[in-house]
Amino acid sequence: MTEMISTHKLSKQYDGVYRVKDLDLKVYEGDIYGFLGPNGAGKSTALKMLLGLVKPTDGRVNMFGKEFGANRLCILENTGSLIESPSYYGHLSGLENMRVMQRLLNVPNRNVDEALRIVRLESHKGKKVSQYSLGMKQRLGIAMALMGFPKLLILDEPTNGLDPAGIQEIRELIQSLPQRFGMTVLISSHLLSEIDQIATKVGIINNGELIFQNSMDSLRARSKRTIALRTQNISEAKSILQKNRFMPMHQDDYLIFEDIPDEQIATINQLLVTYGIGVTRIEERRKKLEDIFLELTGKVSSL
Incomplete structure (x- = not known):
């Protein structure tokens, strides 16, 4: 199987304290990888290191079989992400926000239309984002991450603050991505119930250290x-x-x-x-x- 993400002893210290320590992630093509851990466990810090937003104290990151540092631009061109919360201009419409991202990604108009359709925002694209509900803002952030139709999609707590209907919508969307678009998805969460329903593989992080990594079936098998x-x-x-x-x-x-x-x-x-x-x-x-x-x-x- 093709390794989409591979880290070796990836670590990050702040003021002499490890937020992430010796992290060895393995994410393979076609996975929906659930990155699970309590709040403050180091999930967001780890994801930021994968995307080059935080410089590791130690360790290596390989993505698509390439070392990240030397191939940063090539890797990021094939990676979509939503970290912590979506960024947007509240005074602009959903479509106008998408156009801003379109220019950065240099993708055609059809990608914008398709991404809005996938997250079911076509009928709201003319509305100012400041008037969007929390769920709509999350879906807009995911649309921005999807716009380039990347090989790898990294989502940090994408259902935070959503009501049950919104959580179900995002869950169904993520589950469809590998089969419909050939995407590999890495999704972080502190909710075991969410990861249980969506992921094919799970990694559990606690106090910055990876304490479990295997298939969801392997985790369920512990339930004797x-x-x-x-x-x-x-x-x-x-x-x-x-x-x-x-x-x-x-x-x-x-x-x-x-x-x-x-x-x-x-x-x-x-x-x-x-x-x-x-x-x-x-x-x-x-x-x-x-x-x-x-x-x-x-x-x-x-x-």
Whole structure:
């Protein structure tokens, strides 16, 4: 697979404190890469280093297989970005703002029209941006990032402040980009639920360090199945099961079995009934992704 972004020990210090330390990102062509971490974890600083907006203290950045410093202009020509919040002239219309960016990017008129259509702003392009809602301003920022139809799109918290309908719109838009336009997307967020629904691969950063990087399926696989069983006599049930080589954990009013096959659940149920122990509840439980995130970062999933 083609590496779109590869960093090696990328680091940034401010006043002797690391905001990002030894970051090794790997983003491949066609990925929707979710860059996840609590607020203040170093996400924006890392993205700014990828775009040359912040000079690294140490480490290397390669994009499209090329070293960033020596190929900066070529790389940025093929990269669209929205970092922190969209920049715009409030006294100009949405279309006029797009024209300003068009001149900078030197792209044809059809790109402007298509980008506005993609983010569903065609009918509002004549309105002053100062009159736009927050969601419309975010969509305009994404349209500006899309205008050159880049190979790589980097979005920093693009759903910040949006209502549920706006979040859903942006989510559907981002999910469509790899297939429709062949784009690779790197999107940062502090919301696990957002990344879970949109990303194919995830990197989790905490205190400036990358603590997890793999596919979303790999993260979900950490959510092992457990079976919780409640009986009319927990102590007696546990004793009977231990004598028959089952070793459940006693948690609250339940006996807990980790990753046990259905056939053994049926055997356990039948065994207890045979000994006259009434089984009142059998539940399948899975660890929530939020719990996994908490274990990895020591923080709640949305701050």
